[in-house]
Amino acid sequence: MPDGSSSVPGSLMHRFRQGDLDAFEALFREHQRPVYGWILRIVRNTAAADDLTVETFWRIHRAHERFQPEYPFGPWARRIATRAALDWLRAQRPEVELTAEMARTLPSAPTGNPGIAAEIRCKTALAFSRLPPSLRAAAVLAVVEEQPHKEVAAALGITVGAVKLRVFRALRLLRKDLERQGIKP
Amino acid sequence: MNAHDEEQTRQLLKQALPPVERNAEPERDLWPAVLRRLDADAVRRQPISFSVPWFDWALLGGLAVFVASFPATIPVFLYYL
Numbered sequence: 001m002p003d004g005s006s007s008v009p010g011s012l013m014h015r016f017r018q019g020d021l022d023a024f025e026a027l028f029r030e031h032q033r034p035v036y037g038w039i040l041r042i043v044r045n046t047a048a049a050d051d052l053t054v055e056t057f058w059r060i061h062r063a064h065e066r067f068q069p070e071y072p073f074g075p076w077a078r079r080i081a082t083r084a085a086l087d088w089l090r091a092q093r094p095e096v097e098l099t100a101e102m103a104r105t106l107p108s109a110p111t112g113n114p115g116i117a118a119e120i121r122c123k124t125a126l127a128f129s130r131l132p133p134s135l136r137a138a139a140v141l142a143v144v145e146e147q148p149h150k151e152v153a154a155a156l157g158i159t160v161g162a163v164k165l166r167v168f169r170a171l172r173l174l175r176k177d178l179e180r181q182g183i184k185p
Numbered sequence: 186m187n188a189h190d191e192e193q194t195r196q197l198l199k200q201a202l203p204p205v206e207r208n209a210e211p212e213r214d215l216w217p218a219v220l221r222r223l224d225a226d227a228v229r230r231q232p233i234s235f236s237v238p239w240f241d242w243a244l245l246g247g248l249a250v251f252v253a254s255f256p257a258t259i260p261v262f263l264y265y266l
Contacts, residue, residue, distance in 0.1 A: 028216060028219060029216070032210075032216075033209075033211075036209065036210060036211050036215075037208075037210070040209050041204075041205045044205070049211070050211050050212075050215060050218075053211060054218045054219050054222055055222075057215075058223065061219075061223060062226070117200075120197070121201040122201075124197050124198060124202075125201045125202060128202065139198070140202065143195050143198055143199065144198060144203075144204055145204050146204070171186070171191055171195060172191075172194075174198065175190060175194045178197070
């Protein structure tokens, strides 16, 4: 939906579109945190999220002439961030993604045997990392992070129906992988 | 996979992957890194320019004048090239 306030000539958005570095910095300061948070939700790696935030804002600056000031900046930045995060996921080997840091941040188990529960969570996380990146991104945003399907769809550049389908496929593949490992959810 | 299986898998996934904090933010200011990236990109996009010292141009001009004045020396120059 067009945003009337930012379509005024001379506004921050207009100056950004014209390549004004100060306007770009102001937008960076305003949107750095949400963009970083969105990327972190997808890649789940703080170091990669740092790098991808820089990469995203570099892509944003490179595409400044294509930005339409009458539309909000946030969703546009989020789409670019999602593409950068997906590119990163595609370049990773699944086995190396379950880092020690990630294992440490897993929530405590609600069951009586924390050892077994931790093992199941690790196997689930590893099985999840083997899913295709496009399915992982949809599932992690919609299921784990509980983001509205509409926002996930806008970020991925697909329809809400396609998001639901990707989530369903991701869960089905995850369940099959876990069953192959002898884990019955 | 029925609805019950789907819900169980959802719960398992939620347990395995903790949601990211709502107010997550980078530990350092990323603006300097963005500026470095923009600078590196600007340098890469600059056209490569070759600068020739004035002395080389003077030498070339002198040689052209010499060859124009004494055309018979052209074969000698070509021989030594």
